[in-house]
Amino acid sequence: MAQAAAVAKPPAPPRRRRASATPRRLPYLLIAPAALLMLGFIAYPVLSVFYYSLRNHNPTKPWRNGFAGLDNFTRAFAHDPQFWDTLTFSAQWVVVEVGLQLLFGLALALIVNQTFVGRALGRALVFSPWAVSGVLTSAIWVLLYNSQTGITRYLADAGLGSYGTSWLSDTSTVFPAAIVADLWRGVPFFAILILADLQSVSRDLYEAAEVDGASRLQQFRHITLPHLKDAIVLSTLLRAVWEFNNVDLLYTLTGGGPAGETTTLPLYIANKSVDAHDFGYASALTTVAFVILLFCSIAYLRLSKFGGDSK
Amino acid sequence: MITEIAPAPERTAAEPARPGRRRRAWDEVPRWQIYLPLTVYLLFTLIPFYWILLFALRPAGSTSLVPWPMTFEHFEKVWTERSFGTYFANSVYVGLATLVLTTVVALAGGYALARFDFRLKRGFMLALLCSQFVPGALLLVPLFQIFAELRMINSLGSVIIAETVFQLPLSMILISGFIRNVPYSLEEAAWVDGCNRLTAFRIVVLPLLRPGLIAVGSFAFVHAWNHFLFALMFLSDQGKQTIPVGLNTLMSADSVDLGALAAGGIIAAVPVVIVFAFIQKWLITGFSAGAVKG
Known part of the structure; x- marks a missing residue:
């Protein structure tokens, strides 16, 4: 089957002649280790989460295990205020974090993209929390x-x-306190990505804009920002998914407290599955989280017209 | 001030030809508009670093704002009594194994994606992209079950595999981009000279990939070094745990030993700082070449 597949592209351009002298199975052999690892440790766990979301599964209450239909989902949406609380908090966390990280990251990137004395040191120091766990x-x-x-x-x-x-x-200060802590290590990510993209803006555009008498603000709005658009859309999306899923910081900083005030949906799911052993329900919540992420990502790419007309 | 702006002297010479225009407004940002916000932000960045250094170096109970008299008692204590020596060794092992495994597997897959057309390629690429949305944190329980079945719970192997798997997609996409930047004709020339594909790859392509591989490998190491959840879940034996788990244990104690926590934090930061200093110059070019532009 693999062979048939590789043969399916027969009229190779002459340049590729020597390549076809190697076994046709070669590309499949080369991706096999990666594919097997991803099948075993990403695809299979994802499918098992979907499967368990339709079941009652709790090692401490084995007599209730079995097919549950959509009960777990009904329970989440209709009878679990904590689900809504944690989902709302997650949304709030992601929006505030990503928004502020983008704002400060963009400002920093614009600053360290200027020519000034001490720029190399300034960049190194500004970016330094990037790799901190x-x-x-x-x-x-x-x-x-x-x-x-x-x-x-x-x-x-x-x-x-x-x-x-x-x-x-x-409870009144924990949210800003945690936000600031996460900003501290999150801003450099945006600063680095945006700086990388800023370096590819053609200087000629700015010079042309100056000839036309455009102010710096106008140059920023009409040259820099459109150029950065795709990078901004992609990095905010990746960061939003990452911020949604990431539990390291809040788990260790606040443990989701005080009084559950900073419990995100993933933290709540972890509590349900690890501490309460309610694996069927946790799987249903995971499925809901997947669907929300997927839906929001697609909507975001659509609304932002990613990869479209810009430039 | 304007003299330090380097680019293209002939343009400066051409400047007088457009009288009445402001000269290069973009480059003429007033210095205070650079240094003031930069200083404020640097304070925000550096005070936390200073704070942890302060706690790690001043004696317990001191409230001085300078780490003097300086002491290394916290480091000694955390390294031996709190087994950070063992955690450090485990973390190094996990980090390096993840680095090697990720790089080798991603290199093979990346080469296939860059150099061959095959039927499953599009589907595979799509799977790589989709996997970016799959949160490792939400798969903890099924992963735990898998590793339990493989009898790998409490073995560092489980953490190495889990870290590698979640590093692979992005690493492979990046590496295939780097390989595409190496002209195919170079390889073909080596075949004509009698090399087989592997030898040609080794002596022609691999040296050119070095900066990219260093960047990808460093990311893999730093991620594995920093990541907390898999180690927390899969390793219950104290002798098997890693540095982030050790830090968490210090933090969740009833009365937190702040000096030990700070010293442990410094130990956790050292390898990352070294790697960061080492790869910084590739960071920006590497990202712009591979990640964002696809």
Whole structure:
């Protein structure tokens, strides 16, 4: 079958003649390791999640295991306010994080794209949190936010705020506190990608715009921004998916608390499957998360006219 | 100030030909508009780094804002008592194994995608792209079951495989892009000289791929080094755990030992900082060549 498939392109251009002297199976052999790994450890788990979403499956209550139809989904949408809470929080988290990361990343990229003394060092320092892990970010910000020895103590020394303030355990401050911590390591991602794309803008365009008397703001709006559009659309989408799915930071920084205030949908799913062993229900929630991500991604690409007229 | 702007002197010479225009407004950004926001942002970036360094280096209980007198007691403690020595070795092993496995498998697949037309190619590419949307975090339980069946729970192999699998799609797309940038005629010339395909690849293509492979390998290493969830789930034996799990254990203790946490954090950061310094110059060109432009 593999052979038949490879033969299906017979009239190879003359340039390819020598290539066809190698076995026709070669491309399949070359992708086989990757394909097998992805089938076994991505495709199969995904399918098993879909399968279990239609079943009751709980190792601690084996007598209830069995086909459940759409019960798990009904339970999520109709009877589980926590599902809605965590979904809303996830949406809020993704929108705020990605929006602010893009804004600051774009500004930073525009700044370090200028020519100035100390640019190389400035770039290196600005980008430095890029490779810091979620857990290490948490460790750093736990030290900063610590109520006894953290930054609030020194702010209080300076007359700002009061001693013993713990931003991470107060429901009114935990959201901005966590947002800032994640921004700290998230902004460099956008700054790097946008800077990479900025380097390919032709200088001639700016010069032509100047000849026509365009201000810097106008140049930014009519030259830079359209040029960056595809990169921005793609990186915001990838980042949004990543922010939605990523649990490292919130798991270690707040553990989803206080009082479940910062529990994202993936954290809730992890709680349901790992702690509550309610695997059927967790699978249904996972399926819902998949569908939401897929739907939002397609809608986003459509609405932004990705890869379309720009440039 | 304007003298430091390098490009194309002949254009500067041509400038007087357009009287009345502002000269190069884009390059004439006032310096304060660069240095002020940059300084503010750098404070935001660097204070957290300074803070963890401060806690790692000053004695326990000190409230000084400079790490003096300096002590390495926290490092000694976390390395031996909190087994960060073991975690470090495990993390290095997982990181390097993921790097090698990802690079080799992605290189083979990337070569096939770059150099052959075959029937399943489009479908395979689509699968690679779709897999970007599959969250590893949401597949924890089925993955756990698979590794349990393979009797790989509590073995570093499970984490290595899981990290590799989720690194593969992007690595393969990037590498196939790099290979496409190497002219096919170079390889064909080597065949004419009597090399077989593998030898031709090794002596002609591979050296040209080096910057790209270094970038892809470094990403794989950093991801595996940083990633937390798979190690947390698949490794319950304390002697098998990795640095991020160790950090989490320090953080979730009832009374957090801040000095030990800071020292552990520094240990976690060192290899990443080294890799980052090493690949930084490829980061921007590598991304613009491969990832965004496809």
